[in-house]
Amino acid sequence: MAYESEGLTRRSHGRKRSAVRRAWLYCVLLSLPAFIFGAILVLQRSFSGASAILLAACLLLYLAVMASSLIEGFIRPLQTLSNVVSSLREGDYSFRARGASSGDAMGELAAEVNALADLLQKQRVRSLEATALLARILEVMQSPIFAFNRDNVLQLVNDAGAQLLGLPHARCFGRTARELDLDNLLAAPDGSIHAFGTRPNRWLLRKAAFRQDGAPHTLLLLSDVSQPLREEEQAAWKRLIRVLGHELSNSLAPIKSIAGSLLARIDQVEGDEAALRDFRRGLGVVESRADALHRFVQSYRVLAQLPTPTLAPVLVKPLLERVALIEQRVEVLLSPGPSASLLADPDQLEQMFINLLTNAADASLANGAKPVRIEWRIAESNLLVIIEDCGLGIANPENLFVPFYTTKPAGSGVGLALAQQIARAHGGEIYLLNREDGDGARAMVQLPMPLPVTAQVQDGNALER
Numbered sequence: 001m002a003y004e005s006e007g008l009t010r011r012s013h014g015r016k017r018s019a020v021r022r023a024w025l026y027c028v029l030l031s032l033p034a035f036i037f038g039a040i041l042v043l044q045r046s047f048s049g050a051s052a053i054l055l056a057a058c059l060l061l062y063l064a065v066m067a068s069s070l071i072e073g074f075i076r077p078l079q080t081l082s083n084v085v086s087s088l089r090e091g092d093y094s095f096r097a098r099g100a101s102s103g104d105a106m107g108e109l110a111a112e113v114n115a116l117a118d119l120l121q122k123q124r125v126r127s128l129e130a131t132a133l134l135a136r137i138l139e140v141m142q143s144p145i146f147a148f149n150r151d152n153v154l155q156l157v158n159d160a161g162a163q164l165l166g167l168p169h170a171r172c173f174g175r176t177a178r179e180l181d182l183d184n185l186l187a188a189p190d191g192s193i194h195a196f197g198t199r200p201n202r203w204l205l206r207k208a209a210f211r212q213d214g215a216p217h218t219l220l221l222l223s224d225v226s227q228p229l230r231e232e233e234q235a236a237w238k239r240l241i242r243v244l245g246h247e248l249s250n251s252l253a254p255i256k257s258i259a260g261s262l263l264a265r266i267d268q269v270e271g272d273e274a275a276l277r278d279f280r281r282g283l284g285v286v287e288s289r290a291d292a293l294h295r296f297v298q299s300y301r302v303l304a305q306l307p308t309p310t311l312a313p314v315l316v317k318p319l320l321e322r323v324a325l326i327e328q329r330v331e332v333l334l335s336p337g338p339s340a341s342l343l344a345d346p347d348q349l350e351q352m353f354i355n356l357l358t359n360a361a362d363a364s365l366a367n368g369a370k371p372v373r374i375e376w377r378i379a380e381s382n383l384l385v386i387i388e389d390c391g392l393g394i395a396n397p398e399n400l401f402v403p404f405y406t407t408k409p410a411g412s413g414v415g416l417a418l419a420q421q422i423a424r425a426h427g428g429e430i431y432l433l434n435r436e437d438g439d440g441a442r443a444m445v446q447l448p449m450p451l452p453v454t455a456q457v458q459d460g461n462a463l464e465r
Contacts, residue, residue: 363391
């Protein structure tokens with residue numbers, strides 16, 4: 001039975017093995033009676049010296065042949081199998097023992113070693129495939145994933161996590177959670193919601209513990225729940241506005257009617273003229289305020305009753321030109337941009353830009369009536385429209401899109417909330433932030449474009465013609 005031993009010459013075979021010495025010792029002991037019997041026979045028969053030497057040489061040759069056969073038949077295969085097992089231990093699964101069969105114990109051992117090598121090789125391939133699949137899943141996942149060891153040092157991060165941190169992928173590793181500003185997430189409970197950095201997104205935290213090389217690790221998964229929370233918040237505002245609008249309208253209508261009726265009959269009442277004048281003034285105030293509150297409630301009903309957008313092709317440039325012409329209080333500078341078209345509701349989109357431009361003009365009027373600038377550009381598959389004013393900036397950015405909230409003396413708090421609702425109904429978003437290059441604020445409207453940029457340009461040129 002022969003065994004494969006290619007590539008195993010790197011292991012030392014020149015060293016005397018104890019098993020080989022024992023095999024030679026057992027062969028000598030096994031042949032010792034034959035040597036004693038031959039010596040006695042030579043002495044008793046008085047063989048000549050040449051005959052005795054020949055007999056001794058034959059016995060020694062027989063001993064060498066038998067011992068070599070025993071070593072080659074048992075010891076060498078065991079050494080080869082030992083080398084194969086050693087290769088498996090070192091992670092090299094390419095070696096196999098030949099001559100494996102079920103006819104003898106040595107063949108069965110070789111077959112078991114080969115089966116073990118095949119099993120380990122399959123497990124190695126599966127492990128590599130699973131690792132590659134996991135790496136691919138982490139790469140395409142939009143949810144940031146972080147893994148920290150017991151010392152809170154980052155051990156694993158996917159591309160979405162690196163983008164959230166604002167660092168190259170290779171520079172994320174080896175940093176502590178405190179250096180990455182993630183220590184609050186490690187200490188936070190599972191299922192909590194957090195904001196990260198200056199981004200408006202809100203993240204749902206999922207935590208899990210696992211072990212690697214026996215050491216405990218912590219896995220963090222962040223899911224962007226901004227859109228579901230915005231939808232829930234919007235639905236809550238709609239329900240609140242609907243209830244308040246119904247109750248207030250039911251109460252304001254009779255108040256206004258009664259005040260008007262009393263005001264009409266006050267001239268028929270006789271009495272002190274000063275007292276009657278006070279009655280007229282008071283009833284007039286009640287009637288006017290009831291009418292103003294009714295209009296106020298009706299304006300909020302627009303938020304709760306915004307219809308679903310009726311989509312149609314809309315050219316960006318003519319739309320922004322019409323919006324810029326509407327505002328006459330301050331100078332509006334419309335910067336040239338690429339030809340682009342959107343699939344949107346033109347009426348709702350125009351109302352959204354009018355609200356944003358009106359806010360920008362109000363801000364500029366409060367700081368010297370400086371010009372307002374409008375520009376647009378294409379970023380990947382989105383259209384970005386930027387409206388910049390030269391006002392005093394944003395003092396409270398947290399409540400910008402909250403209904404009922406306004407910083408204007410005569411404002412209703414509807415304009416920005418309605419604009420944001422229109423943008424989100426079209427799959428977009430509005431961002432408001434203070435300018436870094438001077439006074440004022442910047443409103444950025446991000447809207448998805450349904451076609452590639454090249455197709456958008458061609459369609460836009462065709463529509464313009």
